[in-house]
Amino acid sequence: MGRPSPIRPHLLLVLLLGVLRSDAGTVRTELVTPDFAASYLLFIDTLGVFLRSSSGAFEAAVHGPAGQQDRYYLAVLHAPSGTCVWAANRAAPITDRAAPFRLSSAGVSAEDANGTVVWSTPPFASPVAALRLADSGNLALLDGQNGTLWQSFDRPTDSLVSSQRLPAGGFLASAVSASDLAEGDYSLNVTAADAVLTWMGSSLYWRLSNDAISIKDREGTVAYMAVNGTGLYLLAADDTVIVQATMPPAGLRIVQLGVDGKLQISSFASANSSSSPMDGGIVAPSRGCALPLSCGALGLCTPDGNASICTCPPPFPTAHDDGCAPSVGSTLLPDGYCGGRSATSYLSLGSGIAYYANKFSPPAMAGSNASSCQALCSSNCSCLGYLYDSSSLSCYLAQHQLASFINTNASNGAGMSGYIKVQSSPRSSSDSSSSNKTLIAILLPTIIAFLLVVVVGAFVIASRRRKDEQRVGRRASRSRDVQLRRQRSPGSASAHLVRDLDNDDDGDDDIVIPGLPTRFTHDEIEAMTNSYRTKIGAGGFGAVYKGELPDGSLVAVKKIEGVGTQGKREFMTEIAVIGNIHHVNLVRLRGFCTEGHRRLLVYEYMNRGSLDRPLFRPAGPLLEWKERVDIAIGAARGLAYLHFGCNQRIIHCDVKPENILLADGGQVKIADFGLAKFLTPEQSGLFTTMRGTRGYLAPEWLTNTAITDRTDVYGFGMVLLELVHGRKNRSEHVSDGGGEDSNSSNGTAGGSSRGGRNDYFPLVALEGHEGGRYAELADPRLEGRVVGKEVERMVKVALCCLHEDPHTRPSMAVVAGMLEGTMELGEPRAQALGFLRLYGRGFAGPSEGNVMKQAMVGDRTRSETTMTTMSGWPSYMSSSQLSGAR
Template sequence: MPSFFILLAGAFLLFYSLHTPTHSATAPNGDALVSGQALTAGSGNKLVSRNGKFALSFFQLHAPPSEAIVISKSTPAHSTGWYLGTWFNKIPVFTPVWVANRERPIAASELNLTQLKISRDGNLAIVILSNNATFETLVWSTSHSLNRTPAGTNRNTTTVAAVLMNTGNLALLPESSLSNGAPLWQSFDYPTDVGIPGVKLGRNKVTGFKWQYISKKSLIDPGLGSYNLGIHDDGVMFLGPRNPPFVASWSWPPGELADGLLTVLNGLLDSDPRTKGLFKPSYVNNDQEEYFTYTSLDESSLSFASLDISGQVKLYLWSQAKQSWETIYAQPSDFCTTYAVCGPFTVCSSNSHPSCECMEAFSRRSPQDWELGDRTGGCVRNTPLDCTASSNKSTASSTDVFRPMTCATLPYDPRSVGNATTQSQCVEACLSDCSCTGYSFNNSICSVWNGVLLNVNQDDDGDTVFPEDVLYLRLANKDYLQSLVRNNNKTEPRAFIVETIIACFGLVMLVLLLLIWRNKFKCRGTLVNIIQLNGGGIIAFRYTDLVRATKNFSERLGGGGFGSVFKGTLDDRTTIAVKRLDGARQGEKQFRAEVSSVGLIQHKNLVKLIGFCCEGDKRMLVYEHMTNGSLDAHLFQCNSIILNWSTRYQIATGIARGLCYLHQSCRECIIHCDIKPQNILLDASFAPKIADFGMAAIVGRDFSRVLTTFRGTAGYLAPEWLSGVAITPKVDVYSFGMVLLEILSGRRNSPEVYTSNSYHASYFPVQAINKLHEGDVGSLVDPQLQGDFDLTEVDRVCKIACWCIQDNEDHRPTMAEVVRCLEGLQELDMPPMPRILAAIIERPDVPSV
């Protein structure tokens, strides 16, 4: 009997060993996987290149932050899939450079049955074994066939091995020639969204095979995304959507790739000290192939090119000092240039941290996808349009209204309506079509859009948007009314069609009401502005409303020569700041300047004007309340929060974007004339907003200068103010440069007390440019930061500031150039010493303006 049980136990063990999946295969060792071995998903094993630079195994993407976990037995299940891929092995930031099964993730329930192995037909394959090991499901292989085959099928006995090369290339080679054999297959021929040195970008002219980048779907989904980069059969290098319509966001014509594009790339790499001498881009074009690639001249450096989720091509370089990736190059540089980058019914803003926002009365289709970088779903209406088609489907009835969207580009793919020669006819043409979602009327040309609206951009870099190009967005009447109640700061104009008699009657009544308003409140000289502003989104408050909102002006936030600012709360609990203008003449002038300049513009770096009050001598302006007060308080008051360097850099960039918008993106150029820390307000997240437009000057687009009275604050005044010449936006550039220096140092540029012997030494702009020339900008930084700052950014800020405060306005950059410099997209040379500062050094008894 004992012998019988021993035999039975032996038979059971033999049966179990024959039917146990992958675990019986030996694990790979080093950089190679040979026949008979398997890389098991649950084991934590991986291939590592001989130089240790790259590794390959199964992983799962996580975001944010951009991380991944190499799977092991202790890894918990996750809703996202698992992938096989290659990544940089020696850095703490997980960065995949190639993914095998990007369109077929492995579920958590399949992990223990998943292997990478050399299949019996000689291919490298990812397989999932059935529980009884009878069948295996082919997830991915170098033969690119997806099927189910019996586990014991033997179709090819070729002995091959998979080797992870020092270059990061995963190659399938004959075992007899691993060191110098030609690859039977290699991952470099199938790039995903990333290219490392040695990866080709181009085409095989004989076979038609293409090496191209295809963006990934999101931060946690490396599947095929919306954009691709490659060389077409006609020789055009094309960057744009992967699916129709094929609208290029960037392209390079054939015949100019060798000399033109290659020259540009070499120039960019050589001009940047971080990349000079590190890379060598090359272009090959012969009878068989045409492709771009690049090689690394320094084996210790780490870099990769990536086609981003947003459709931008970016070149990254690993910074050992910062322990992070630095963006060296981006094309196109403007995030919003890419077709449909934000999805339908969105507005795109261009900056270093590009933003996509839903249009009024729309909400994100999938907030989770947005957080993961995939905004292609865009936004959807909160309320469906009210439109009923007639029986013959040629007309429709609707109660919908239109909201004008100014300072934005018109959407993609308009349709012209030839028989609509007036704006009323254009409105009617859109309302009579239930698929119409917006219209524009310019120079007697009516354009309408049907279906989704794409590529509506608000350009923060300063490209002019003509005031005539206004998109009128179609909204449900319910959403329009709700927006008035919810925001309490929008009274958008309604587009509607009425019969002639009703229109005339309404016009007469409006005129009578305005006459009564003027006689009752005696608001001299401001009636025209009020009429215009009521059509532009500002609320006219009653004086009693503001008395109640501010609790009889009991909580004073601050003030100046114009009057005082008080904190208040509206009925819907919106916190406001009420500026009460003092004095008849000064109050009138301040009121006119503020409402005419800031009243009709909206920008995230400009303080929002909610409304106004004009009753007799009572003139008040109602703004959004800024939680963190003014920049002045945080820089110069000892009991305030110390702003770290990252926040200061963010504030500087935000101010620059706001000024750029005022100078170049509004209907008329607005010169602020009084840029200083007191007029920079900070919201709850310390984002800056430019405030106090009481001294602003408006310049028509047909003029480059304006002659105006002397205005501004000592210490921030450009030299041309003293000469009495007509000014340009460059006076704001000068003031911005002085503010930059104060952000850098944490103290005022001009000392409160000085003597003829000490002034030149203590005037900070003099110190700044001297230290910049000496290469010692680190000593200029606010000592309260205790050395915790980015030296590269400090040097950049100091250079920009010293260029901004040049005596000659022609030598100062524009605010658009300043924005690009702060974003790292443009470099500046060493600025010269301004003549006025040189005079201060030579004559210390002469104080600065």
């Protein structure tokens, strides 16, 4: 007979916490230290896993069960099988994949998208020194002396693993569903005498001591339940066995209470063995009809060996997902119903009927007849039905919520009969029939006369209006409402918006977008902007004005000018994108206006404007290094949310400093979604017309390659280099001959190996990386006020983003993690950045530019019309064309 192994004390920590803190690996091993944060978005490439036990058997993760994107939990997973064995915040899941779990010296906490703490560990007397995931699957908070402040084994959810104990008075609670880990209706309770399964808090349907797999060794008080390599045990305080269920030897066992109320015991050869469990697993109760809802509410379960067959009893013939429904004319009474205007009656289920709870529940009444049993149920507000056993003269009540019944005609339950309480009309059927006949006799002549008047009147009116209808018919056919329904997927909303608008000539005043931001009238826009008095920006699309809403909040009003077909499309795309998504790093759309040819968008006001202003303009305050790092991280998070946080991936297509907005308090937000494109979950890429801004366009725009979210990654890499350097990556004053305007202020500070003539900073950054000269790449205006390691990190991340092959670029989630230092820093691939040398040579002179053109075309065999100029962009496209209809 096997005994459970006692829990050993924690081993002493042998790694220096300071070393662990500096480790920026994608997934840590065994320990993480305070000032650590993990979100699903930050660890999306590892499906949320951020910590592994030393053997790799268990993983700590930000877990989104069943692949859904609405609920995330701090969880412990059995790595080989993917089984979730523990979850921290069952009642308070995080609803945003970018919201973090944070480890601090005070403990672990979970935040929502607004930064509000929704779950945390309790306060401790000592500061937390580390979070440790043991090979047993126990997640523990340790103090500086390696003492345990808090551990997951003391707070089980729906599972136990080998070496874990569940004390008397403790319980496991099932999850609501595979995707919702909140506590469900089933629980496994350890009592002083047994381990039992209950439904709805009190209805017992299984006992370990009654199961065929168990043996009761002796009488005694149960102190705890444990599972180990030899079986499942109920043990006394001195570790002697009271009840045991022995099983074949196994290295690891997981006891889990399923969402259906079944207790599943899975066995594995070892803790880190393959995901396939060993034979000999146990499911309790073993017979399907023993479960409360084996056939849903009111269903009739017929045993068929260990399987079951579900039917509906004759009084409840209609089957649905949750069980069986009464026939027409019968209504089940709600729980707690006590009288009222309608009387109650009882529908018989027939004989040979049992109830799941009868096996373990004493009768409500004994030694009585059926009439006494019915009277007992009628006097009990919570009684929904009763079962009468004529052989023992016993009565059992079904209370609070009805479950499945069991067909026992083939067994020894033939003496049991079932009855269900229903609501019936107090009037007799004969009275009802008489009343109906009288009512028909009175109303029928009146109805006939009224119908005749209506028909004659309608004929006269139709004759008079026929000519008018023919005259205005064509106009009426052109007039229609464009209803744009807000959907959860921004991609779908955008598709409907753009398609409906393209089919509309000028009937824009009728655009209705239910659920999207406020639609303002033009008079309201004029009032909030004081007749467009304060202009705060302008671009190819038009101008931006400062405004104020009636509630006092400031807004920025974007006035779209020169609206053509493309302008309409961009306008509606922007509404669809911004109106359907909300993220701390995405600008919020407060409303819009469409009247006639007027198109206006109302945004939240970002008082520091766009990033290009403080970054590129000599006047005004200089962006300090920490600000630049924070801006890079915030923008990366916003783009990562677009790519991974929505049902459909959103490709921004125009990532540049002008579309990154800043505000006091370190706010960073991505803006301007007029050129955005959408990818459905089935799409890996798409083909579309060229869009974006010269200097930030990825190479795939020029090579007829499908566009993916990695196209935005390229543009972000260019922005990163500009944040490092403090100037544009390329001069805006390069002539066709390759010479640089002497008045350009965007030249490279520091030069390059090309003799200082190279004005293409990505090439300078590549050469600086190859030579390890990262400090030289920083903005000289900072005068050395930078962190060398952070400059190196930003340059490396930027160069990884600029890989020519989109498939070798990191995702934006990984980029954000690398910038934050929570993910392993990638190493740029020299062979993937060779094209930067060709682009860079375009600034040196015509001869080298021609060489670059030939190389760019090369094996791609593109036509002469798509040959590139020395700056690497199509010579036949202007900057405004590349930027789209701005």
